[in-house]
Amino acid sequence: MAKSITIVDIAREAGVSISTVSRVLTGNAKVSEKKKRAIQELIQKYDFRPNLLARGLITSATHLIGILAADIRNPYYASLFTACEQSANDFGYNMLLCNSFSDRVQEFALLDSLARQRVDAVILLGGAVDSLTTDTEYAEKVRQLSARIPVVITGALADAGCVQVNIDAEQAMALVMQHIAQQPAFQKIAFAGGSHDVIFTAALRAHWKRMLSERGLRYYPELDVTNPHYNENGGYAAMNEILQHGKPDVVIAINDFTAVGVMQALREHGLRIPDDIALVSFDDTYLATAVQPQLTSVGYNYMQFGNALVSAAVQLINGIAFPAETLIQPRLIARGSTEKR
Amino acid sequence: MAKSITIVDIAREAGVSISTVSRVLTGNAKVSEKKKRAIQELIQKYDFRPNLLARGLITSATHLIGILAADIRNPYYASLFTACEQSANDFGYNMLLCNSFSDRVQEFALLDSLARQRVDAVILLGGAVDSLTTDTEYAEKVRQLSARIPVVITGALADAGCVQVNIDAEQAMALVMQHIAQQPAFQKIAFAGGSHDVIFTAALRAHWKRMLSERGLRYYPELDVTNPHYNENGGYAAMNEILQHGKPDVVIAINDFTAVGVMQALREHGLRIPDDIALVSFDDTYLATAVQPQLTSVGYNYMQFGNALVSAAVQLINGIAFPAETLIQPRLIARGSTEKR
DNA sequence: GTGAAAGCGCTAACAC
DNA sequence: GTGTTAGCGCTTTCAC
Numbered sequence: 186m187a188k189s190i191t192i193v194d195i196a197r198e199a200g201v202s203i204s205t206v207s208r209v210l211t212g213n214a215k216v217s218e219k220k221k222r223a224i225q226e227l228i229q230k231y232d233f234r235p236n237l238l239a240r241g242l243i244t245s246a247t248h249l250i251g252i253l254a255a256d257i258r259n260p261y262y263a264s265l266f267t268a269c270e271q272s273a274n275d276f277g278y279n280m281l282l283c284n285s286f287s288d289r290v291q292e293f294a295l296l297d298s299l300a301r302q303r304v305d306a307v308i309l310l311g312g313a314v315d316s317l318t319t320d321t322e323y324a325e326k327v328r329q330l331s332a333r334i335p336v337v338i339t340g341a342l343a344d345a346g347c348v349q350v351n352i353d354a355e356q357a358m359a360l361v362m363q364h365i366a367q368q369p370a371f372q373k374i375a376f377a378g379g380s381h382d383v384i385f386t387a388a389l390r391a392h393w394k395r396m397l398s399e400r401g402l403r404y405y406p407e408l409d410v411t412n413p414h415y416n417e418n419g420g421y422a423a424m425n426e427i428l429q430h431g432k433p434d435v436v437i438a439i440n441d442f443t444a445v446g447v448m449q450a451l452r453e454h455g456l457r458i459p460d461d462i463a464l465v466s467f468d469d470t471y472l473a474t475a476v477q478p479q480l481t482s483v484g485y486n487y488m489q490f491g492n493a494l495v496s497a498a499v500q501l502i503n504g505i506a507f508p509a510e511t512l513i514q515p516r517l518i519a520r521g522s523t524e525k526r
Numbered sequence: 527m528a529k530s531i532t533i534v535d536i537a538r539e540a541g542v543s544i545s546t547v548s549r550v551l552t553g554n555a556k557v558s559e560k561k562k563r564a565i566q567e568l569i570q571k572y573d574f575r576p577n578l579l580a581r582g583l584i585t586s587a588t589h590l591i592g593i594l595a596a597d598i599r600n601p602y603y604a605s606l607f608t609a610c611e612q613s614a615n616d617f618g619y620n621m622l623l624c625n626s627f628s629d630r631v632q633e634f635a636l637l638d639s640l641a642r643q644r645v646d647a648v649i650l651l652g653g654a655v656d657s658l659t660t661d662t663e664y665a666e667k668v669r670q671l672s673a674r675i676p677v678v679i680t681g682a683l684a685d686a687g688c689v690q691v692n693i694d695a696e697q698a699m700a701l702v703m704q705h706i707a708q709q710p711a712f713q714k715i716a717f718a719g720g721s722h723d724v725i726f727t728a729a730l731r732a733h734w735k736r737m738l739s740e741r742g743l744r745y746y747p748e749l750d751v752t753n754p755h756y757n758e759n760g761g762y763a764a765m766n767e768i769l770q771h772g773k774p775d776v777v778i779a780i781n782d783f784t785a786v787g788v789m790q791a792l793r794e795h796g797l798r799i800p801d802d803i804a805l806v807s808f809d810d811t812y813l814a815t816a817v818q819p820q821l822t823s824v825g826y827n828y829m830q831f832g833n834a835l836v837s838a839a840v841q842l843i844n845g846i847a848f849p850a851e852t853l854i855q856p857r858l859i860a861r862g863s864t865e866k867r
Numbered sequence: 868g869t870g871a872a873a874g875c876g877c878t879a880a881c882a883c
Numbered sequence: 884g885t886g887t888t889a890g891c892g893c894t895t896t897c898a899c
Contacts, residue, residue: 238583266598282623283611472813475783
């Protein structure tokens with residue numbers, strides 16, 4: 186590979202010192218119009234790009250934001266990532282994406298890797314940060330990292346010194362309950378999928394139970410079935426278990442993937458949606474509109490969500506304080522799966 | 527943020543020179559067992575990680591691979607990316623992911639950005655590399671880049687000096703035709719979606735027409751409808767147009783997303799799958815199993831695909847030649863959408 | 868085996 | 884305004 190051209194080459198050919206070239210590069214100081222133009226022409230001519238490694242060594246800034254996601258193949262994370270990326274680009278940052286696949290060992294290694302790459306900040310989406318049972322070793326690891334660089338998370342990690350950006354779980358469940366309340370026939374409500382160990386899931390369930398009693402609706406423990414897998418299989422298994430104990434009027438699925446599994450189980454039992462059983466889920470990914478009937482789903486403004494995460498990171502990078510927790514407001518998109526009969 | 531600890535700190539506390547510390551870091555030279563152990567203990571103690579910027583400045587290697595994808599929200603790219611990432615991690619590389627959203631201007635900017643970040647190689651997935659009509663300015667840009675660092679692409683870009691890893695389009699279509707041939711009733715075949723400008727799509731269509739005539743099947747131009755949008759809308763529009771001209775026995779959709787749109791159009795016309803019309807698509811993403819009936823789809827071994835892309839990149843980084851083109855063999859997964867009646 | 872020293876490409880005082 | 888100079892943190896000859 187051809188040797189890259191450096192600031193020295195440009196300076197030599199322009200007949201100026203390297204500092205002058207550096208000045209037009211950074212724009213941090215005045216340079217005579219004439220020289221500036223000459224230098225810019227040479228930069229064009231040679232397609233010269235300053236070596237960000239060298240610059241980073243001095244400014245100790247890489248303009249890289251590391252992002253650790255559970256699994257980018259999940260459209261929820263994919264949507265969130267692309268939103269983050271767009272926001273980051275606006276701020277002049279690039280994204281270093283790592284997937285942990287919720288593997289603890291892998292997550293540790295990747296965190297190390299990001300630290301070594303000297304990213305300016307880290308955003309943690311899902312994985313161990315989502316866990317309710319605090320993994321002290323993990324928390325310690327994140328704490329160490331956040332002592333060096335800003336760490337922004339969704340989820341919660343006690344005492345790890347991270348800024349949090351979360352979805353308003355209470356509001357998310359409130360939207361679901363309000364929507365369900367529009368149909369007086371919806372009395373028996375089931376909840377399918379999700380793990381008790383995941384903070385957001387646990388919060389949703391807690392709010393759900395409270396809201397049930399507030400609305401004078403009964404809570405059926407046997408219709409409240411968790412499942413560690415946030416996918417079709419999890420939904421399928423959960424729904425089958427629910428159906429062993431009774432036939433609810435509505436099923437709340439922990440996410441769209443899970444809802445797809447729920448649909449499959451219902452289909453196999455000869456139950457139609459929404460005529461026999463209605464279905465609501467969370468995340469409002471494109472799965473919601475891919476299936477038939479389309480899913481009523483609680484979604485988020487991913488652009489806003491991503492922007493909040495990146496803004497937090499960038500502000501912290503620049504030494505500007507940021508609220509310890511930001512709440513993202515969800516919204517419910519009503520579709521066929523809960524349509525009035 | 528706390529000042530990072532450096533090789534100097536370690537050397538001072540260990541009572542050795544920085545070169546000795548560097549030696550245990552790189553493992554490139556012999557160091558006495560005693561000193562080595564002492565140094566390693568200090569590294570542990572302070573959680574010291576060598577600054578990759580400084581190292582990179584000398585070795586001119588960042589251990590970063592830039593990857594430019596059209597849109598990671600598309601499960602095809604997401605699957606391919608995660609496969610690449612896992613492979614890259616095995617080689618000790620991290621991934622810098624950028625999404626172009628098929629925006630030409632954005633793509634240029636991101637290419638620049640990757641070059642500035644001094645990534646060791648670039649992998650191009652989709653976007654302008656997919657285009658059949660060579661964008662000479664873009665090709666020139668990629669050529670310039672590939673003169674400095676290895677560039678690996680899927681798709682084709684004439685004379686840009688890139689190594690290619692592609693799916694075997696001929697084999698992909700052959701699998702579809704063989705599968706269709708198992709059902710003598712499948713005579714009238716439609717093709718829905720995809721743009722003539724995308725190389726892989728154009729190749730599929732060309733092979734399709736040839737294979738139709740080879741098998742003595744008729745080609746119905748009015749049942750061959752393209753659409754620039756590789757999503758539900760594209761499939762929906764294409765299928766509606768096809769149905770204006772006749773009722774095919776089988777529809778080949780350009781990808782799973784498109785197939786979902788096709789399903790919707792069929793449903794609205796009161797046509798059942800597979801009883802009235804069968805459906806095959808490409809990519810075999812999880813959409814294929816999310817919908818009902820599940821889709822027969824031609825998929826790829828994403829791990830192998832990603833590994834081929836990254837291996838090419840890593841080999842080229844290390845100055846080892848790599849075949850100009852590698853073909854990935856597809857496979858057909860038969861599901862309900864083409865099930866025998 | 869080990870240390871001293873040069874230098875990767877750049878920025879940022881510091882003089883002029 | 885502009886050049887000179889001192890590093891940023893590390894690897895790598897080159898002596899010893």
